[in-house]
Amino acid sequence: MTETPECAAVRELIPELAAGVAAGDERARALRHVATCTDCNRELDAAAFVVDELLPLAPAVEPPPGFEVGVLAALNPPRRRWPRLLRLAAAILVAMALGGVGVWQATADDRRVADSYRRTLEAANGRYMTAKTFTAPDGSTAGRIFAYQGAPSWIFITVKYGTTAGPYTVRLSTRDGGFQTLGTITVQSGSGAWGRMIDVPVSRIAQVSLTGADDMPCLSADFGPPRST
Amino acid sequence: MASGDAEAAAAFVRRFQARVFGLALSVVGDTGLAEEVAQEAFVRVWRHAATYDPRRGRVATWLLTITRNLAVDAIRLNHKHRSDPESLLRAMYAAPAEDPFETGPYGSDQLRAGLRALPLEQSRPIVMSVFYGLTAKEIADREGIPLGTVKTRIRRGLARLRQELGVTDD
CATH class of the missing domain: 1.10.10.10 (Winged helix-like DNA-binding domain superfamily/Winged helix DNA-binding domain)
Incomplete structure (x- = not known):
């Protein structure tokens, strides 16, 4: 085995190559050499093995409640899961709307619907549910957001707008000026759906916005004005 | 694993979630961000399971490497330098x-x-x-x-x- 000057230069970089932090041009040059040099290749494999073995030494920590549900919702194809959720959300919304009218009209039938809505929320361990529309820059309705206050609280977003494709970042602002990024909704051919649990009370939400790439419209759903201080 | 079967997915997540979340949290130092990173790691691995080559190493190693890479991207993107x-x-x-x-x-x-x-x-x-x-x-x-x-x-x-x-x- 003969160590060339290039071998010496690459060996210097091997710890960073193994850790995946070497800069692009250096990395490309070193990997070209490693592909043709058995000794450097073996050296890189050994360093990468140590790096791989270091990662499991990080302490295992149980994630917050609801993590598994959120991951599984993201893993399973939306077509298989969302229609059922949408139907549930729509049923609750219809019941809520009818329930509100029923109480106002004080008719027996509508009171039954209102009672049904209350029992639905009770069974779902929830307090209330609301829905808002996403408005596109041209003023048209671009989607909807359902927000459910319960244990846990969650939001579910549907987008149906134009023919755009790509990820939108979902951001939530609160009435007291808070701000958080909730995740990413992927829109294909103008359609997409996404949901997750939230740790902000629905009553504190001021706005939820969807921001995409520069050539994509910003969509926003207003829940209420910021609280004056 | 590549079949997308819901039960297999649940078993997979339960099996590794503490290690994935723990690693993400160790890197980013923020529970909310760690949760996002860990979720994305599971999604990436699940979606690319068909391309997984057992000769490259154990699934856990692959999953943790992806978690670490996503976590590093997240701290750079969020300027949460550690x-x-x-x-x-x-x-x-x-x-x-x-x-x-x-x-x-x-x-x-x-x-x-x-x-x-x-x-x-x-x-x-x-x-x-x-x-x-x-x-x-x-x-x-x-x-x-x-x-x-x-x-x-x-x-x-x-x-x-x-x-x-x-x-x-x-």
């Missing part, structure tokens, strides 16, 4: 929990002992590089020590850890 490896090192030195899915603790005991035996001047830059994704130049700038010194310390530290794991050039 420079406090001691607390992570202390957690890594500590006796690990038993892995409920395997007959033993998380990670290699030999490597843990080797890491504990390393001088801090070597273990510190190793953690900053492997877990926080910092280049030797970035570590040198943060620690205020020459670049060559950082590279030497990382190289010597990794070489000692290799010996602990019984990895040789033969």
